[in-house]
Amino acid sequence: MQTTNVLQTAVRGRWAVATMFFVNGFLTGSWAPQIPVFLERLAISKFTLGVLILVFGLGALTFMPLSGYLMSRNGSRTVVRGFGAVAVFGLLLVALAPNVVLAAPAMFLFGGLIGGMDVAMNANAVAVERRLSKAVMSSSHGFWSLGGFAGGGLGGITIQAFGHVAHAALVTAAALVLFLAATRYLIAEAKPAVHEHHRFTLPRTATVYLVGLMALLSMIPEGAILDWAALHLQQELGADLATAGLAFAFFSAAMSLMRFAGDSVRNRFGAVTTLRVSSLIAAGGMLVAALSPWPWLAIAAFAFCGLGIANMVPIAFSAGGNQPGMASGTGMSVVTTMGYSGILIAPSAIGFAAEHIGFSPIFMALAGFLVIVCLMANLAHTADFAPQPAE
Structure with a gap:
C-alpha cells in the first residue's frame, strides 16, 4: 500500500x-x-x-x-x-x-x-x-x-x-x-545536504565546453525565432500582426510534437544519429525561412526547423551531464549556462545586426550554425547511457 x-x-x-x-x-x-x-x-x-x-x-x-x-x-x-x-x-x-x-x-x-x-x-x-x-x-x-x-x-x-x-x-x-x-x-x-567550504572550479576538460558550444549553437536559433520571427514577417514580408504571431506558435507546436517523441527516437537511433539528422532538418527549415518571399512559407519553414531543434538541446544537456570523470552537476552547469546564454543574450546581437542588414541574412547565418552542430555531433555519444533506477 x-x-x-x-x-x-x-x-x-x-x-x-x-x-x-x-x-x-x-x-x-x-x-x-x-x-x-x-x-x-x-x-x-x-x-x-x-x-x-x-x-x-x-x-x-x-x-x-x-x-x-x-x-x-x-x-x-x-x-x-x-x-x-x-x-x-x-x-x-x-x-x-x-x-x-x-x-x-x-x-x-x-x-x-x-x-x-x-x-x-x-x-x-x-x-x-x-x-x-x-x-x-x-x-x-x-x-x-x-x-x-x-x-x-x-x-x-x-x-x-x-x-x-x-x-x-x-x-x-x-x-x-x-x-x-x-x-x-x-x-x-530529500533535504539537500549543505556542503562546507564548497568551492566552485571550472572543469579543465575541453570536451564539456565543446558540448556547451553545441548547446549554444542549438539555442541561438530558438531565441532568434522567439524574439524576431514575428517582426521579420510583419516588417519584411508584409504579414499582419495575427499572422506574424504564428511563426513562433507553429515553431513551438512542431517542437512539442517531436519532444514528446524524443525519448523513443533517441532510444532507437542513438544520440549521435538523432542529433546529426535533427541539426540538418533544422538547418534546412531555417534556410527556407530566410529565403521565403511569402509569410506562410516562412511560417511552415520555421515549424520544420522546430522539428529539428526539438531534441538537439536535450541531447546536448544529457551529454554534458554525463562527461566521463566529471560530476554530473559540474558538466551540466557548464553546458546549460552556455546554452541558455544563446537563447537569452544572442537575440540582442541579432537586433543590432538587423538594424543594418535585415533579418534574412541573419537567418541564413543561423542555418550555418546548425550545420556546425551536425559536424560536431559525435561529441554527443556520452548522452547514450542506461538510466539508473531510483534507489
Missing part, C-alpha cells in the same frame, strides 16, 4: 512539473506577439529593442545561479513555487511599462523570474525521474513548447482584438490558475 501511495505521489508530481513547464512556456510564448506592439508603443528602434531583450537575458542569467543556490538549501519544490508565484505577473509588468526607463527593470525582472523558475523546474523534473525510475525530461520540455504554442498562437489574435494590456492580463490570469492548481502536487527531494 505504501509503495502504491509513493507511486501515485510521483505520478501527480510528474504532471505538476509538466504544468510548470507549460506555464513557463506560455508566459515566454505570450511575450513574442507583444514585441511588435512593444516596439511601436515605446517608439524605439530595433537597436533599443535589442538592448531591452539583452536586459531580459541578463536578468535570466543573473537569477539562474541564484535559483541553484536556493535549491541547495531548500530543494527544487520550494524554489519552483517561489519563482513561479511571481513570474506569472512578469508579462503584465512589462505590458504596463509606459517608457524605456521603466521597461528596462521590468524586462530584467521578467527574464530573471522566468530563468529562475526554468532552472528549478528542470531540477524538479530530475527528482520526478528518480522517483519514477524513467525519463520524463523530453516530454517535460514538450509541455514547455506546447505552452509556447498556446501563448504565441493566441497572443496576436488577442492583442489585435482587445489590446496588449488586456492580453497580458488574460495571460496572467490563466498562468496563475494553472500554477495554483499544480503547485501543491510538486514532489520534494
Whole structure:
C-alpha cells in the first residue's frame, strides 16, 4: 500500500512539473506577439529593442545561479513555487511599462523570474525521474513548447482584438490558475545536504565546453525565432500582426510534437544519429525561412526547423551531464549556462545586426550554425547511457 501511495505521489508530481513547464512556456510564448506592439508603443528602434531583450537575458542569467543556490538549501519544490508565484505577473509588468526607463527593470525582472523558475523546474523534473525510475525530461520540455504554442498562437489574435494590456492580463490570469492548481502536487527531494567550504572550479576538460558550444549553437536559433520571427514577417514580408504571431506558435507546436517523441527516437537511433539528422532538418527549415518571399512559407519553414531543434538541446544537456570523470552537476552547469546564454543574450546581437542588414541574412547565418552542430555531433555519444533506477 505504501509503495502504491509513493507511486501515485510521483505520478501527480510528474504532471505538476509538466504544468510548470507549460506555464513557463506560455508566459515566454505570450511575450513574442507583444514585441511588435512593444516596439511601436515605446517608439524605439530595433537597436533599443535589442538592448531591452539583452536586459531580459541578463536578468535570466543573473537569477539562474541564484535559483541553484536556493535549491541547495531548500530543494527544487520550494524554489519552483517561489519563482513561479511571481513570474506569472512578469508579462503584465512589462505590458504596463509606459517608457524605456521603466521597461528596462521590468524586462530584467521578467527574464530573471522566468530563468529562475526554468532552472528549478528542470531540477524538479530530475527528482520526478528518480522517483519514477524513467525519463520524463523530453516530454517535460514538450509541455514547455506546447505552452509556447498556446501563448504565441493566441497572443496576436488577442492583442489585435482587445489590446496588449488586456492580453497580458488574460495571460496572467490563466498562468496563475494553472500554477495554483499544480503547485501543491510538486514532489520534494530529500533535504539537500549543505556542503562546507564548497568551492566552485571550472572543469579543465575541453570536451564539456565543446558540448556547451553545441548547446549554444542549438539555442541561438530558438531565441532568434522567439524574439524576431514575428517582426521579420510583419516588417519584411508584409504579414499582419495575427499572422506574424504564428511563426513562433507553429515553431513551438512542431517542437512539442517531436519532444514528446524524443525519448523513443533517441532510444532507437542513438544520440549521435538523432542529433546529426535533427541539426540538418533544422538547418534546412531555417534556410527556407530566410529565403521565403511569402509569410506562410516562412511560417511552415520555421515549424520544420522546430522539428529539428526539438531534441538537439536535450541531447546536448544529457551529454554534458554525463562527461566521463566529471560530476554530473559540474558538466551540466557548464553546458546549460552556455546554452541558455544563446537563447537569452544572442537575440540582442541579432537586433543590432538587423538594424543594418535585415533579418534574412541573419537567418541564413543561423542555418550555418546548425550545420556546425551536425559536424560536431559525435561529441554527443556520452548522452547514450542506461538510466539508473531510483534507489
